[in-house]
Amino acid sequence: MLEQFRLVGRHERSIRLQTHAGTDVPNIIESGFGREHLERYRQLRQRHGKHWQQRKPACGIYNCAGFVWASRRTSILDEAAWELILNEDGYRSLNQEESPTIGDLVSYRASSAGFLHVGMIVEVTVFTDLSSPTTKVLSKWNSTSGEDVHAPEDVGHLRQFDQEIRIEFWTDRPAPAKGKKRDAESFGAS
Amino acid sequence: MTPKVLEHLKTDEFAVKFGFISNPAAVRRLLLKSNEIADVRRALNQGEISEGSVRTFVNDLVKDFRSGEHFPHDSALSAIAVSLEYRATPFADEFINDLASLRIAELGHSVHIARECKKNRKHLSRTTTKYFILKSKPFEKNGLRFEEFIVPSNPGTLTKNYVVNDYQFGKAA
Numbered sequence: 001m002l003e004q005f006r007l008v009g010r011h012e013r014s015i016r017l018q019t020h021a022g023t024d025v026p027n028i029i030e031s032g033f034g035r036e037h038l039e040r041y042r043q044l045r046q047r048h049g050k051h052w053q054q055r056k057p058a059c060g061i062y063n064c065a066g067f068v069w070a071s072r073r074t075s076i077l078d079e080a081a082w083e084l085i086l087n088e089d090g091y092r093s094l095n096q097e098e099s100p101t102i103g104d105l106v107s108y109r110a111s112s113a114g115f116l117h118v119g120m121i122v123e124v125t126v127f128t129d130l131s132s133p134t135t136k137v138l139s140k141w142n143s144t145s146g147e148d149v150h151a152p153e154d155v156g157h158l159r160q161f162d163q164e165i166r167i168e169f170w171t172d173r174p175a176p177a178k179g180k181k182r183d184a185e186s187f188g189a190s
Numbered sequence: 191m192t193p194k195v196l197e198h199l200k201t202d203e204f205a206v207k208f209g210f211i212s213n214p215a216a217v218r219r220l221l222l223k224s225n226e227i228a229d230v231r232r233a234l235n236q237g238e239i240s241e242g243s244v245r246t247f248v249n250d251l252v253k254d255f256r257s258g259e260h261f262p263h264d265s266a267l268s269a270i271a272v273s274l275e276y277r278a279t280p281f282a283d284e285f286i287n288d289l290a291s292l293r294i295a296e297l298g299h300s301v302h303i304a305r306e307c308k309k310n311r312k313h314l315s316r317t318t319t320k321y322f323i324l325k326s327k328p329f330e331k332n333g334l335r336f337e338e339f340i341v342p343s344n345p346g347t348l349t350k351n352y353v354v355n356d357y358q359f360g361k362a363a
Contacts, residue, residue: 001248002248002289004252005252005296005297006292008257009294010258010296011293012295013295029295030260030298031259031296032258032259032260033259033260034256034259034260037260039202040202040205040209043202044210063212077212077214077299077302079213079214079215079216110216110219113219114213114219116211116212117211117212117213118212140212141212142209142210142212143298161223162223
């Protein structure tokens with residue numbers, strides 16, 4: 001039934017990608033986008049992205065996980081690989097007393113569907129009145145969208161499924177003295 | 191004409207809703223709980239749409255395939271795979287296995303979702319369903335030769351038919 005795909009399609013390509021611990025990370029370099037994808041990305045921004053600031057127009061090849069963990073070179077579609085990278089690359093979730101900083105990650109997890117998205121903190125604004133700093137996230141929504149800067153909560157398209165969305169911040173920075181200790185030695189610290 | 195429940199799967203509205211999530215496993219879980227998939231399943235189970243019409247729909251989608259470009263109906267293929275996940279028919283087997291086995295750059299999510307569906311189908315009952323046509327012994331009435339038989343027109347529904355003189359067909363009242 002799907003023979004035409006096999007006959008005309010281009011064989012999928014991947015790159016060698018590993019976690020810090022040396023475990024292979026499955027990935028696929030996805031194709032470029034078509035006019036339909038461009039239109040849908042336009043509709044997404046029109047419906048949910050009124051306050052988003054575009055960094056890069058639509059492009060192919062990589063998804064959100066490929067952006068944060070593979071330098072925009074490929075797509076990481078396997079959910080188990082996301083968990084694997086968080087574990088083996090030494091990320092820890094930020095506790096409530098800690099503020100995220102530029103370069104930290106933010107993940108969106110639906111209550112019964114799992115990870116929906118991951119993005120990177122690119123802006124932190126600290127206020128002199130000691131109120132909580134505000135952050136901005138850079139996101140690549142899928143392998144045919146562009147990149148947008150947005151507030152962490154400004155993800156209306158992820159909130160339309162009657163699921164509770166948990167926003168978690170992740171960092172590779174050492175834990176503060178009172179918090180969980182990080183195994184610095186395993187990350188090359190001398 | 192494509193049934194409405196299937197036609198909706200290739201709309202921009204559907205693709206925008208499910209196409210901007212980068213984790214195929216999560217998309218599958220969301221699809222499983224969605225009204226759109228519930229509608230397709232209900233239509234299939236109640237005989238409103240046939241597997242033949244799904245096949246025709248998929249064949250129509252494939253016509254929009256362009257080499258080197260992300261397939262525009264990836265979300266629709268994902269939805270069909272999820273709709274067929276718990277359906278124990280040769281067609282569902284064929285579709286999910288075919289899609290899961292593809293290794294081409296133009297398809298992303300749908301192939302991964304089909305692989306998830308395939309894994310879950312292993313838990314389906316291994317009982318094979320076979321349908322038989324049940325025929326009565328020929329009998330005569332008013333000088334005509336009758337033969338009653340029962341044919342499954344759709345899985346789960348039986349239609350009583352009769353044949354007159356071996357060539358006239360009709361539905362029993």
